[in-house]
Amino acid sequence: xxxxxxxxxxxxxxxxxxxxxxxxxxxxxxxxxxxxxxxxxxxxxxxxxxxxxxxxxxxxxxxxxxxxxxxxxxxxxxxxxxxxxxxxxxxxxxxxxxxxxxxxxx
Numbered sequence: 001x002x003x004x005x006x007x008x009x010x011x012x013x014x015x016x017x018x019x020x021x022x023x024x025x026x027x028x029x030x031x032x033x034x035x036x037x038x039x040x041x042x043x044x045x046x047x048x049x050x051x052x053x054x055x056x057x058x059x060x061x062x063x064x065x066x067x068x069x070x071x072x073x074x075x076x077x078x079x080x081x082x083x084x085x086x087x088x089x090x091x092x093x094x095x096x097x098x099x100x101x102x103x104x105x106x
Contacts, residue, residue: 007051010058020045023064030068032075037090042066046076 010016023045033040046067051057067076071087079085084098094101 007053007058010055019059019061023061024066027066029066030071031065032071032085032087032095033068035089035095036087040068040070043069044072046072050080 024042028042030038030040030042044067045064047058048063048065049057051063057063075085075087079096084100085094085096086099087095089095096102
């Protein structure tokens, strides 16, 4: 079975549904929106670093963040495809330390 098949079973499990509810109750606001100065309810538990089928990384709650659906489908996807997010905070500066703007002095 491919890791995608395993992943689907993990996300469909009772354990994940309970862990998701627990995590969202502890972290009810979107982590990315907060960095941008917005207060948005989170609906998704996202893996900050993709687990790629690694069971331990999948269940490591230190690797989780709460996101709203909008950030999960836009900012997070862009970050995973380009290696950095272009989202900016209220000061207009990129919030991602990996953004080229934040690397210019190195």
